[in-house]
Amino acid sequence: xxxxxxxxxxxxxxxxxxxxxxxxxxxxxxxxxxxxxxxxxxxxxxxxxxxxxxxxxxxxxxxxxxxxxxxxxxxxxxxxxxxxxxxxxxxxxxxxxxxxxxxxxxxxxxxxxxxxxxxxxxxxxxxxxxxxxxxxxxxxxxxxxxxxxxxxxxxxxxxxxxxxxxxxxxxxxxxxxxxxxxxxxxxxxxxxxxxxxxxxxxxxxxxxxxxxxxxxxxxxxxxxxxxxxxxxxxxxxxxxxxxxxxxxxxxxxxxxxxxxxxxxxxxxxxxxxxxxxxxxxxxxxxxxxxxxxxxxxxxxxxxxxxxxxxxxxxxxxxxxxxxxxxxxxxxxxxxxxxxxxxxxxxxxxxxxxxxxxxxxxxxxxxxxxxxxxxxxxxxxxxxxxxxxxxxxxxxxxxxxxxxxxxxxxxxxxxxxxxxxx
Amino acid sequence: xxxxxxxxxxxxxxxxxxxxxxxxxxxxxxxxxxxxxxxxxxxxxxxxxxxxxxxxxxxxxxxxxxxxxxxxxxxxxxxxxxxxxxxxxxxxxxxxxxxxxxxxxxxxxxxxxxxxxxxxxxxxxxxxxxxxxxxxxxxxxxxxxxxxxxxxxxxxxxxxxxxxxxxxxxxxxxxxxxxxxxxxxxxxxxxxxxxxxxxxxxxxxxxxxxxxxxxxxxxxxxxxxxxxxxxxxxxxxxxxxxxxxxxxxxxxxxxxxxxx
Numbered sequence: 001x002x003x004x005x006x007x008x009x010x011x012x013x014x015x016x017x018x019x020x021x022x023x024x025x026x027x028x029x030x031x032x033x034x035x036x037x038x039x040x041x042x043x044x045x046x047x048x049x050x051x052x053x054x055x056x057x058x059x060x061x062x063x064x065x066x067x068x069x070x071x072x073x074x075x076x077x078x079x080x081x082x083x084x085x086x087x088x089x090x091x092x093x094x095x096x097x098x099x100x101x102x103x104x105x106x107x108x109x110x111x112x113x114x115x116x117x118x119x120x121x122x123x124x125x126x127x128x129x130x131x132x133x134x135x136x137x138x139x140x141x142x143x144x145x146x147x148x149x150x151x152x153x154x155x156x157x158x159x160x161x162x163x164x165x166x167x168x169x170x171x172x173x174x175x176x177x178x179x180x181x182x183x184x185x186x187x188x189x190x191x192x193x194x195x196x197x198x199x200x201x202x203x204x205x206x207x208x209x210x211x212x213x214x215x216x217x218x219x220x221x222x223x224x225x226x227x228x229x230x231x232x233x234x235x236x237x238x239x240x241x242x243x244x245x246x247x248x249x250x251x252x253x254x255x256x257x258x259x260x261x262x263x264x265x266x267x268x269x270x271x272x273x274x275x276x277x278x279x280x281x282x283x284x285x286x287x288x289x290x291x292x293x294x295x296x297x298x299x300x301x302x303x304x305x306x307x308x309x310x311x312x313x314x315x316x317x318x319x320x321x322x323x324x325x326x327x328x329x330x331x332x333x334x335x336x337x338x339x340x341x342x343x344x345x346x347x348x349x350x351x352x353x354x355x356x357x358x359x360x361x362x363x364x365x366x367x368x369x370x371x372x373x374x375x376x377x378x379x380x381x382x383x384x385x386x387x388x389x390x391x392x393x394x395x396x397x398x399x400x401x402x403x404x405x406x407x408x409x410x411x412x413x414x415x416x417x418x419x420x421x
Numbered sequence: 422x423x424x425x426x427x428x429x430x431x432x433x434x435x436x437x438x439x440x441x442x443x444x445x446x447x448x449x450x451x452x453x454x455x456x457x458x459x460x461x462x463x464x465x466x467x468x469x470x471x472x473x474x475x476x477x478x479x480x481x482x483x484x485x486x487x488x489x490x491x492x493x494x495x496x497x498x499x500x501x502x503x504x505x506x507x508x509x510x511x512x513x514x515x516x517x518x519x520x521x522x523x524x525x526x527x528x529x530x531x532x533x534x535x536x537x538x539x540x541x542x543x544x545x546x547x548x549x550x551x552x553x554x555x556x557x558x559x560x561x562x563x564x565x566x567x568x569x570x571x572x573x574x575x576x577x578x579x580x581x582x583x584x585x586x587x588x589x590x591x592x593x594x595x596x597x598x599x600x601x602x603x604x605x606x607x608x609x610x611x612x613x614x615x616x617x618x619x620x621x622x623x624x625x626x627x628x629x630x631x632x633x634x635x636x637x638x639x640x641x642x643x644x645x646x647x648x649x650x651x652x653x654x655x656x657x658x659x660x661x662x663x664x665x666x667x668x669x670x671x672x673x674x675x676x677x678x679x680x681x
Contacts, residue, residue, distance in 0.1 A: 027556075138556065141609040145601040146489065285556040289608070291601030298597055 001344065001384050002395060004060030004094050005053030005370065006252065006353045009046050009080075010071040012360035013038060014278045024283035025070040026134045033070070042073065045363050049356075050084055051406075052367060054091040056374035059395075060125060062094035062353055064197075064218075066132070067139040071279035071359075078112045085120040089404040092396040093120050096197050096216060096353070097127020101147050102140040105175045106154035107182070110161040114186045121402025122187035125395070127195040127216070128155060130204075133292040134282065145291030148203070150174045162191045193394050195250065201297045205236045208248075214351065214394045216250035220280065222326035223343035226251060230347045246344075246385050247394040250351035253343060254358055256330035257372040264330040267365055269319040272328050274359030276317050328358075333376035340377065344384050351394070422466055426481075427474070429500035433484030437505065438473040441466030444534070445510040446680070447502060448473040449518030451542075452554065452603035453566075454480060457579025461669040468677055469511070474501050478602030480595075485602045491613040494606055495524040499532070511680050512624075513537040515665055516637075517603055520615065526626075527618040536624040537676055538645065540634055540662050545612035549640050555600065555608055568633040568661040576666055619648045626652040627679040629672065631660030653679065 011034065014025070022029065050061040063080045066072030074080055081093045093116060098109045117124040130151045136142045142150065153172045157180070160168070167181040186192055194213040198204035208215040215233055219226050230249060237244060254272065258264035322328040329339045344352065356373070357366045383389070422440030429435070438455065440462070446469040448462060455473060465471050477497070478485030488497055498521050502510060511534045514522030519541025526536050545551070552565055560574075567573025583589045606613055626649055630642040639656055646654045655675055660668040 137609070143608045144555070144604050146605065283556070285558060289555045289604070290597045290599070291604045291608075293597075295594070295598060298594055 001381050002059040002247070002351045003378055003381075004062045004092070004250075004351065004353050005050065005058040006062035006064075006094070006096075006355055007046050007050055007357050008064070008071055008355065009042075009073040010275065010279050010357075010359055011073060012042065012274075014070055014274070014360075018278045019281050022281075024286060025279055025281045026066075027068050027138045027283070027286050029068065029070050031068075039073070046073075046357070047080070047083055047087075049363065049366055049370070050080075051087050053370060053374075054088045056371060057378070058091060058354075058374065060092035060094045061088065062096055064096050064127070065099055065129070065135065067135045069134070071275070078116060081116050081124075082119065085116055085123070087406050089121070089123075089402060089406060091123070092125050093123050094125040094195070094353075095127055096125070096195055096218070097129050099131030099136050099140070100128050100154035100158065101131055101142055101151040102136050103154065105177060106157050107161055107175075107177065107180060109154070110158040110182050111184075113158075113192065114162070114182060114184045117186035117188055117192050118184050120398070122192075122398035123396050123402075124186065124188065124192040125195055126192040127197055128158075129197040130201070132199070132287075133289050134286045137289050137292060138286050143291070144289045147292060148294070152207075159191065162186060187399060188397050193396060195394075201293060202232065202300055203294060203297065205233050206240075209237065209240045209242055212242075212248075212393070214248060214250055216252070216351070216353070217347075218252045218353070220252070220254065220276075220327065222328070223251065223253065223347055224326045227346055230349070234348055244348070245388050245391050245393070246348050246350035247388060247391050249347070249349045250353060251343070251347050251349045252353040252355060253340070254328045254355040255336060255340070255369070255373060256328060256356070256358070257333055257336050257369045257377060258330075259332060259372075261331040261335055264332070264335075265319055265323075268328075268330060268358070268361065268369065269322075271359040271361035271365070272322055272330075273317060273319065276314060276322065276327070276359075279359060280314055333372060336373070337377045337380050340381055341384070344381065350385055350388065350391075422463060422471070422473075427501065427504040429484075429497065429504045431484070431487055431497065431500055433477045433482070433487055433497060433500075435477060435482040435484075435501060436475045436480060437501075438462060439471065441469055441471050443469045444680070445470045445472065445505075445507045447505075447507065447510045447512050449498065449512070449514040449522050450475070450479070451516030451518050452600060452607060453516075453577070454599050456576055456666065457581075458576070459666075461665045461672050464669060464673040465676065469680070472505055472507070472510075474505075476602060479599050485598075488602075489605055491524060491606050494521050495528055498522070498525045499529060502532075509534045511535045511537070513539065513676065514541060515539040516662065517542050517607060517611075519543070520606065520611070520613075523615055523619070523622070524613075526624050527615070527621040530621055530623040533624050535680055536622070536626040537629065537679065538626065539629045539672070540631060540637055540664055541628070541645070542607060542611040542637060543613070543615040544641055544644055544648075545610055546640065546644060549638050551611060551637055552635070553609070554636070555604060565636050566662045568631060568659055568667055573661070573663060573667070576663070616648055622649055627675070628652050628654045629664060629675055630654070630656045631662060631664040631667065632656050632658045633660065634662045634664070636662040 161182040256268040475482040512522040519538040520543035563570040563573040
């Protein structure tokens with residue numbers, strides 16, 4: 001098993017009456033709720049936590065891209081990854097990822113990801129999401145019905161730019177570039193591992209399998225609800241005649257560890273409820289613009305969307321519900337290990353994106369939960385897939401002789417590097 | 422009136438509601454499509470030979486993947502005119518249909534008789550931002566589109582019982598398909614720089630507006646008047662954006678008076 005410590009970077013100062021007073025945490029959230037001076041401290045706290053996770057032995061540290069969003073302070077995840085690249089040297093940098101349909105031209109992503117891979121010594125895990133409709137369509141103005149087409153073209157351009165050793169012309173429908181010549185190029189060959197975060201679009205399964213990319217199901221609603229979708233994916237894997245390596249799939253899960261189950265509730269309940277009640281309060285039409293989902297996907301799950309089940313779930317949530325329905329895996333190390341085993345086996349996943357910081361959780365609680373997990377849970381879940389132990393196809397392949405800047409006091413004077421007069 | 426199907430040279434297959442006799446009038450519907458009942462078309466068909474095609478992606482019309490941008494939509498309009506075998510028809514376009522009809526008239530100014538634009542989309546004024554039709558809750562749609570939202574709601578659903586899950590599902594799927602198509606020329610801002618091309622327009626033009634249009638407010642009628650000075654502009658009371666449906670009689674009287 002590989003464990004990645006993920007921080008969504010929520011804004012922790014949404015007011016108590018946020019839900020009543022505002023229709024959405026995303027797209028048209030009043031930007032007066034953001035205070036850049038507090039933001040300074042928030043960024044540093046979150047970045048410190050990501051670095052802390054590396055010291056505890058997490059395999060990866062992760063970030064993602066959202067725009068105009070109260071629970072995601074990373075419009076540019078590459079900036080976050082860049083700071084981490086200079087302060088860490090062991091963990092994979094999982095950027096899950098860049099919404100490539102929104103970049104103009106997308107060669108920018110090929111360049112920035114290459115920079116990250118080079119600075120980090122080959123530790124980049126590169127995510128290519130289609131992007132949520134909130135981000136890609138409503139914030140970044142891409143036409144919903146053409147988003148997937150544009151996404152595929154951007155993907156083709158980036159992969160060709162990384163693969164090609166010579167300048168080439170790219171005559172796309174959305175991008176025309178006479179001289180494509182990626183400079184620098186990534187360390188990892190033929191390219192960094194590619195992760196495709198999927199919501200519930202069934203086309204994504206085949207796309208991942210066409211290229212043998214990792215399929216990452218990022219949901220906040222736990223493994224019980226995620227199961228039907230991942231079952232669909234694995235069915236497709238078998239149908240396509242691919243091997244069933246669990247490393248083909250990743251899943252995101254909110255996790256809270258304390259000494260006892262009761263202690264977990266006492267420590268973490270309010271922060272998880274902050275996350276579900278305020279951070280996921282999205283105006284429903286922003287999540288479903290016509291054309292974003294294909295007709296095939298709509299017909300596959302139309303009723304689920306119709307009933308706005310998700311919005312309903314979010315009304316009057318209690319801690320008991322969060323835990324019973326496994327939106328949150330919380331409790332003593334034993335409880336968490338047992339439920340995660342169920343999650344990992346049930347979904348057949350080799351990568352877990354662990355969400356330890358939730359909502360407005362203070363730093364000390366985040367670290368307490370993370371540390372307990374790293375010491376008492378993670379070691380016991382390591383060998384869940386002994387038969388796939390050596391399968392590194394979906395993980396980073398860094399340079400052995402990479403620089404470890406965090407051990408070098410990077411800003412200090414260098415002995416022997418003075419001007420030889 | 423009755424439905425017929427035509428196939429354009431490009432390969433789209435469109436249903437066309439046809440009826441009446443006389444000078445040919447082509448009516449282009451808006452982003453919501455033709456509704457279940459379209460009484461103003463029946464009334465127009467008492468004086469003209471009326472053709473009301475569905476855009477691909479609407480109802481039983483297919484080939485939406487062949488149309489991606491404004492020029493595709495505009496050429497498709499002329500492809501339809503050709504497929505129907507019409508010479509110099511009058512073009513009447515409502516909302517998104519008005520935007521397309523105006524583009525058609527700019528592209529081939531001598532191929533039409535007269536032009537009627539009914540609360541047309543296609544322009545944008547910063548001081549009058551048009552509500553985002555792609556981000557509306559179901560109950561908000563009628564409020565934005567109609568002078569009388571309650572009556573409007575009934576017109577929109579065409580008598581379908583939406584408490585029935587199957588009917589609701591079908592309505593939802595149809596609506597997603599229609600707006601996905603409309604989004605290609607209306608999202609995120611319904612302005613594909615038509616104003617740069619309006620200088621080419623030579624057809625005699627009538628611009629009709631509902632006085633209580635809350636989607637594209639009547640200030641836009643003035644803007645059209647500025648951009649095509651010879652146009653006649655009429656504002657009709659007790660009508661919102663869905664003017665032809667809310668005030669069929671007045672609508673038909675104005676159009677017929679102009680096309681005469």
